[in-house]
Amino acid sequence: MALKTVELTVTILYFAVCIGIAVYFTARAGAGSTAYWAAERGIGVWVNGVGVFTTLVSGGSFLGFLGFTGQFGWVFAGVSLATGTTLGFVLLGLLVGGPLRRYSEVQGKFTLSNFFTERYGPAAGRLATMLIIVILWIYIVPQLMAGGMAAQYVLGVSRTLAIVLVGAVILVYVLLGGMLSVTWTDFVQGILKFAMMIGLSWVAIDTYGGLGPLIEKATVEQPSLMSLHPKLSPWAYVGLPLGIAVFITSSPHTIMRLFTARSVRKGRAALSLTAALCLVFHLFGYLGVGTAALVIAPDVLRTKGYDKSFLEVMDALFSPLLRGLAISAILAAVMSTTAGILLTVGAEFSVNVYKRFMRREATDREAIRASQILMLVIGISTVVGALAVKESIGKLIAMLVMAMGSAFSVPLLAGIWWKRANAVGGVLGIVGGLASYLAAHWSGRLPAFTEILVAFPVSLLGVVVGSLLSARPSFEKAQFVEALHTPTD
Amino acid sequence: MDRSLWKNPGIVLSLLLMVLWIASWIVFLGCDPEARMTGLPLFAWAQIILSVLGVLATLVAIPMFEKWERR
Numbered sequence: 409m410a411l412k413t414v415e416l417t418v419t420i421l422y423f424a425v426c427i428g429i430a431v432y433f434t435a436r437a438g439a440g441s442t443a444y445w446a447a448e449r450g451i452g453v454w455v456n457g458v459g460v461f462t463t464l465v466s467g468g469s470f471l472g473f474l475g476f477t478g479q480f481g482w483v484f485a486g487v488s489l490a491t492g493t494t495l496g497f498v499l500l501g502l503l504v505g506g507p508l509r510r511y512s513e514v515q516g517k518f519t520l521s522n523f524f525t526e527r528y529g530p531a532a533g534r535l536a537t538m539l540i541i542v543i544l545w546i547y548i549v550p551q552l553m554a555g556g557m558a559a560q561y562v563l564g565v566s567r568t569l570a571i572v573l574v575g576a577v578i579l580v581y582v583l584l585g586g587m588l589s590v591t592w593t594d595f596v597q598g599i600l601k602f603a604m605m606i607g608l609s610w611v612a613i614d615t616y617g618g619l620g621p622l623i624e625k626a627t628v629e630q631p632s633l634m635s636l637h638p639k640l641s642p643w644a645y646v647g648l649p650l651g652i653a654v655f656i657t658s659s660p661h662t663i664m665r666l667f668t669a670r671s672v673r674k675g676r677a678a679l680s681l682t683a684a685l686c687l688v689f690h691l692f693g694y695l696g697v698g699t700a701a702l703v704i705a706p707d708v709l710r711t712k713g714y715d716k717s718f719l720e721v722m723d724a725l726f727s728p729l730l731r732g733l734a735i736s737a738i739l740a741a742v743m744s745t746t747a748g749i750l751l752t753v754g755a756e757f758s759v760n761v762y763k764r765f766m767r768r769e770a771t772d773r774e775a776i777r778a779s780q781i782l783m784l785v786i787g788i789s790t791v792v793g794a795l796a797v798k799e800s801i802g803k804l805i806a807m808l809v810m811a812m813g814s815a816f817s818v819p820l821l822a823g824i825w826w827k828r829a830n831a832v833g834g835v836l837g838i839v840g841g842l843a844s845y846l847a848a849h850w851s852g853r854l855p856a857f858t859e860i861l862v863a864f865p866v867s868l869l870g871v872v873v874g875s876l877l878s879a880r881p882s883f884e885k886a887q888f889v890e891a892l893h894t895p896t897d
Numbered sequence: 898m899d900r901s902l903w904k905n906p907g908i909v910l911s912l913l914l915m916v917l918w919i920a921s922w923i924v925f926l927g928c929d930p931e932a933r934m935t936g937l938p939l940f941a942w943a944q945i946i947l948s949v950l951g952v953l954a955t956l957v958a959i960p961m962f963e964k965w966e967r968r
Contacts, residue, residue, distance in 0.1 A: 490948055495918070635933075676962065680955040
């Protein structure tokens with residue numbers, strides 16, 4: 409694979425802009441923890457809505473889940489992803505966004521495990537901190553694999569060098585600017601990602617003379633493109649969207665973005681925008697691009713993996729300039745998600761580990777510095793992980809998001825809405841959800857993508873039974889829940 | 898002050914969406930997975946329509962939240 413000059417130039421220019429934004433916001437980001445972790449709580453609807461969208465739409469959305477279109481059909485990939493992400497953000501907006509944004513403002517806290525600590529006590533908080541750091545740490549691995557694949561395409565370098573380069577650039581800009589720079593960079597990245605996926609889908613449909621002819625050609629290669637795939641259990645069509653929706657309602661790096669909103673109302677409006685963007689992106693984007701990949705490069709997909717779908721279609725249908733922008737979009741997807749995750753892990757470590765257990769008297773600046781060192785360690789270790797793992801990007805991400813959703817969604821929702829939920833229920837919900845998910849996954853007894861259908865009810869049972877069989881929470885806890893639903897102005 | 902959670906717009910709309918979602922699985926996936934309209938399974942149409950309804954629900958809910966929360 410040779411160096412692609414035009415594409416590389418466009419990509420470098422794009423990254424220069426991103427780094428420029430990071431440098432611009434460095435001074436403001438250093439002003440304190442609210443600025444660094446919550447972007448001064450000053451982000452409006454459009455920037456926040458696109459920012460949340462871009463945090464979710466990761467490298468996996470371009471290279472992993474999109475590949476499911478060719479592998480299992482558009483009904484599984486496009487419809488499941490569109491439904492799961494859209495309804496996930498709908499539920500986040502209806503049930504979680506407002507109360508948690510208010511909690512963050514009143515308590516001055518920035519992380520999901522802060523909430524678990526105050527709602528369910530220190531044991532649940534510590535458990536949440538540990539799991540968030542570990543799961544998100546692993547979650548960066550498939551992102552870097554996707555980034556490496558894109559960088560390899562444009563640079564013509566080895567996979568190893570490509571992954572190392574992508575990891576280095578992401579680390580520089582997260583360490584420089586914090587959430588403020590990430591949020592503003594993500595606004596640019598989100599628009600680019602949306603435009604490239606929708607634009608490529610449009611070009612693909614137009615090239616083949618409309619949707620009908622394109623689908624007809626692709627169905628020859630994948631007969632189940634527009635129907636249920638015979639190798640997948642019907643439960644998979646329930647499990648994948650439900651798992652993604654459940655993940656979104658409790659994903660720490662998405663929730664952290666809620667804290668940046670200028671007000672509760674603007675935070676909720678931003679999530680409506682995010683839900684709409686997700687619907688169009690997955691439904692229309694996967695329809696054109698995923699389907700065209702089957703027509704353009706069926707042999708490549710079969711032999712080198714369906715993860716290459718976007719790259720093959722882009723290579724065939726885009727001009728070099730647009731290819732440069734499309735590669736930038738993939739790298740943006742990797743960069744924004746990884747940056748959001750690194751910040752979430754950094755905040756968890758800074759607030760809940762460093763200041764609580766390692767140096768209680770640490771200033772904000774010292775705690776941020778300590779978390780930056782951890783982010784550096786995570787960045788380096790995940791580069792090593794990405795070089796070693798050979799699993800499909802889509803399957804790896806699906807497993808991690810469902811594990812996260814299994815652990816946190818029910819305890820979080822119960823913590824916000826059920827005053828009777830207590831510490832025992834919270835811990836049982838987290839442990840039961842995650843343990844049952846992992847047991848179901850590793851046992852191999854359930855059809856693929858259906859583990860959440862066991863883990864979600866187990867977590868629910870853990871919260872309800874654990875809470876009802878132990879002492880009622882204190883009056884203060886009931887007041888805490890009440891305050892989540894009471895305006896402060 | 899009537900702040901029953903069952904009257905919170907977030908809870909009401911979420912439950913409504915979840916009931917519709919589960920019903921769509923039962924009707925279109927469980928009972929008649931082969932049913933199609935314009936080349937696409939009715940199951941897929943149901944998911945798409947439900948997603949659009951969900952987005953509309955979030956827009957409708959914003960003013961309703963403020964009314965409920967200030968009770």
